[in-house]
Every structure is written in structure tokens, then in C-alpha cells.
Amino acid sequence: MQAFDDAGIRVYALSYDEQAALADFADAYNISYTFLSDSTSKVIRQFGILNTIIAEDDHPWFGIPYPGTYLLDAEGTITHKFFENNLAVRVGPEQLLRAFRGETFATQKHLPLDNVPAEVTATVFLDGEAMALSVQRELVAQLTVPLGSHVYASPAPKGIVAVDIEVDANPLLVLRDIVRPPSETHSLSGTAETFQVHHGQLALRLPVTINGMVTGAGNNNEIVIAGTVRWQSCDDEVCDLPGEYRFEIKVPVEAPVIPQIRVPDAERTIEPRAGEHFQHMVNRHKESS
Amino acid sequence: MKVEVETTARKTENGWADQDGFVGPFRPGNGPRNDPRGDFPTGPEVGEKMPNVQCRDSRGQTFDLHADRGNTPALFMFFRSAVW
Numbered sequence: 001m002q003a004f005d006d007a008g009i010r011v012y013a014l015s016y017d018e019q020a021a022l023a024d025f026a027d028a029y030n031i032s033y034t035f036l037s038d039s040t041s042k043v044i045r046q047f048g049i050l051n052t053i054i055a056e057d058d059h060p061w062f063g064i065p066y067p068g069t070y071l072l073d074a075e076g077t078i079t080h081k082f083f084e085n086n087l088a089v090r091v092g093p094e095q096l097l098r099a100f101r102g103e104t105f106a107t108q109k110h111l112p113l114d115n116v117p118a119e120v121t122a123t124v125f126l127d128g129e130a131m132a133l134s135v136q137r138e139l140v141a142q143l144t145v146p147l148g149s150h151v152y153a154s155p156a157p158k159g160i161v162a163v164d165i166e167v168d169a170n171p172l173l174v175l176r177d178i179v180r181p182p183s184e185t186h187s188l189s190g191t192a193e194t195f196q197v198h199h200g201q202l203a204l205r206l207p208v209t210i211n212g213m214v215t216g217a218g219n220n221n222e223i224v225i226a227g228t229v230r231w232q233s234c235d236d237e238v239c240d241l242p243g244e245y246r247f248e249i250k251v252p253v254e255a256p257v258i259p260q261i262r263v264p265d266a267e268r269t270i271e272p273r274a275g276e277h278f279q280h281m282v283n284r285h286k287e288s289s
Numbered sequence: 290m291k292v293e294v295e296t297t298a299r300k301t302e303n304g305w306a307d308q309d310g311f312v313g314p315f316r317p318g319n320g321p322r323n324d325p326r327g328d329f330p331t332g333p334e335v336g337e338k339m340p341n342v343q344c345r346d347s348r349g350q351t352f353d354l355h356a357d358r359g360n361t362p363a364l365f366m367f368f369r370s371a372v373w
Contacts, residue, residue, distance in 0.1 A: 010363040012354070014342070017371050022347035025371035034357075035347035035371070043342050047332040049367060053294040053323045061321045065367040066329050072339050072363045076355055083331040085295070087324055087369065088311035096364060174309045211311055259373045262314075277372045 001032060003097055016041050016063040021277035028271040060281040071099055089209050092137045094127045120145050122229045122245035131210045131223055132254040138205040141165045141229045150197035151231040153183035157195055160232050161242040165206050167227035176207035189236055210253060225249045294318050295326035321373060
């Protein structure tokens with residue numbers, strides 16, 4: 001949240017919860033941004049995002065939106081929006097801040113002449129301090145390609161390895177499609193053949209989210225994300241053998257925010273009225289129908 | 290827009306896994322776990338002016354989005370619930 005304050009961005013969060021339930025939640029977790037109560041789902045309907053696959057008589061779930069986030073510029077124009085089919089995935093703060101800064105989702109720039117590696121180098125890092133339940137973060141593979149050489153974009157010509165990130169099979173991770181930098185068209189001198197390639201420095205970003213079972217098992221406070229970055233580089237005369245870089249990153253897993261309603265009454269300390277709020281939510285629909 | 294519900298589910302020892310492998314206590318297609326399959330409405334589009342939002346905040350104060358943010362960029366999130 002500090003990062004949003006520093007960037008001068010106001011943050012609002014709206015749900016169909018009652019005011020008191022939101023106030024208790026904000027107090028329990030020390031949340032400073034503005035919570036808005038839309039207990040009759042009026043605003044949610046105005047936006048046309050009421051979840052209508054939940055039956056109207058399905059208390060107390062009916063009334064929720066398809067969750068999502070809009071980013072607004074100073075004039076109030078929507079510059080980005082993020083909606084996910086899977087409720088267990090939501091875009092992380094790093095991705096939102098990058099969107100605010102107007103950064104494209106993948107970068108590529110040409111190298112300064114005084115910093116030219118002799119061969120392709122690769123590093124991998126997580127954009128974010130930790131993994132948290134449902135919060136999407138990005139695994140970033142950064143490659144530097146020597147001057148005069150290129151690596152092949154995906155899809156690569158037959159027999160050539162495209163630049164890629166492969167994460168080792170891990171049931172604790174859910175992966176989305178890799179976000180790739182724009183490629184450039186390269187034509188081989190003396191032929192009519194063209195390929196899509198990358199030059200200089202480039203970054204591939206792979207959205208990753210941890211699966212509920214990590215924390216469901218209750219005994220994981222870190223996760224190892226391992227895998228391989230692959231590429232093949234060529235210059236105008238010769239192609240190198242495919243290259244690869246193995247990575248193994250240990251990432252802390254934050255304790256999940258478990259809805260207090262799922263905690264037994266006697267153990268419920270940070271939000272003691274959670275049960276009442278839930279009961280009220282059930283009752284208000286009964287009353288209105 | 291006719292929205293379809295995603296019901297792909299697999300039982301695991303920790304709960305129900307959905308089509309992406311996420312595990313949770315509700316079977317996909319039930320209760321709060323009603324995910325859309327394919328297209329679903331996502332409201333106003335990028336490039337449009339954000340519709341104004343008028344309601345009450347969690348302290349019971351009246352709220353008007355565009356008045357509150359003035360000329361400040363903003364992030365506006367619709368989420369499911371802080372209760373469950």
C-alpha cells in the first residue's frame with residue numbers, strides 16, 4: 001500500500017458487505033485504503049458486473065460481482081482493467097504499479113556499446129518479495145544478447161529453439177501464459193527468408209500464483225520455483241547450440257488471510273464479530289426476497 | 290451475454306481442485322465458487338470515462354468517487370467479500 005501512496009494513487013475497494021463488516025475487516029488487518037459498501041449490489045449492477053451465474057435465492061452468495069480492478073488516470077479515464085475468470089487469481093501489486101507507470105509488460109532495449117557480453121546471459125527473479133495466496137506475481141527471465149546476435153522469438157523456425165521459460169512441474173503453482181516482448185523482423189542477408197527475433201536486453205514475464213493447497217496443508221512457509229530458460233542465438237553467419245539456464249528460487253509464502261468466518265468462534269480474536277456479519281448477510285437476503 | 294459456469298472439478302485430500310488446479314473447500318460451480326467459463330461481463334472499457342460511484346464508505350460517510358479522488362489517479366477494485 002505504501003507503494004501506491006508514494007506513487008500518489010488513491011485505492012478504493014468495493015464489495016456487497018455491510019459497512020460494519022468492512023470497518024471490522026479494515027481494523028483487523030490495519031488497512032488504510034477506502035472500503036465502500038454496496039450492500040444492495042446497486043453499484044455492481046450499474047457496472048453490469050453482477051455475478052449472475054449465482055442463483056438469486058442462493059443466500060448469501062448472490063450479489064457479488066465478477067471481481068476485477070480498474071485503473072484510472074487523473075482525468076478519471078480507465079487506462080487498464082484486470083478481470084480473471086478464476087476467482088483464485090488476482091493481479092498482484094507489482095503488475096498494477098507497472099501498469100500505472102505506463103511500462104509495457106515486457107521490455108527490450110538495445111545494449112550500450114561498453115557492456116557487451118560475449119555470449120547470451122540469463123537471470124531469473126521473482127517480481128515481488130513473496131508469494132501470497134491468490135495473488136499473481138511474475139517470474140521474470142532477463143536475457144542479454146551480444147551485439148550482432150539475436151535469439152529467436154516464439155514460435156521459432158523449425159529446428160530452432162525459441163526463447164522460453166519452463167517451470168518444473170509443481171502442483172503448488174499455477175502458471176499463466178508468458179508475456180513476451182515485441183519481436184523484430186530479421187532477414188537473413190542474401191535470402192528472402194525472415195524470422196522474428198529479439199536483440200539486446202529482453203525480459204519474459206511468466207505470471208505465477210500459488211495454489212490454495214500450499215497453505216491448506218498449513219506447513220509451507222516457502223516454495224521453491226525451479227525451471228529452465230532456453231534460447232538459441234545466431235548472428236548472420238553462424239548459429240550457436242541451444243543455450244539453457246537452470247534456476248531454483250526459494251520464495252517465502254505469506255500466511256494467508258483466512259476469512260474469520262472459517263475460524264471457530266472460540267479462536268476468533270482479530271475479528272470477533274465475523275460470525276454475526278455472516279449471519280446478517282444471510283438474513284438480509286431472506287428479508288429482501 | 291450468456292455466461293456459463295465453470296464446473297470442472299477434481300476431489301483432492303485438501304478439498305476440490307478447479308480447472309487450474311486451485312484447491313478450495315467449495316466444489317467449483319457451488320456457493321461462492323461460481324467462476325465463469327469463457328466470456329463474462331467486465332463493465333466499462335479501457336478508454337472510457339469511469340462511471341461515477343456513489344455509495345457509503347465503511348465508516349458510514351457518503352462517498353462520491355470523482356469528488357473524492359479529485360485529480361488523482363486511482364485504483365478501483367470490486368471484490369467479493371470481506372466476510373467469507
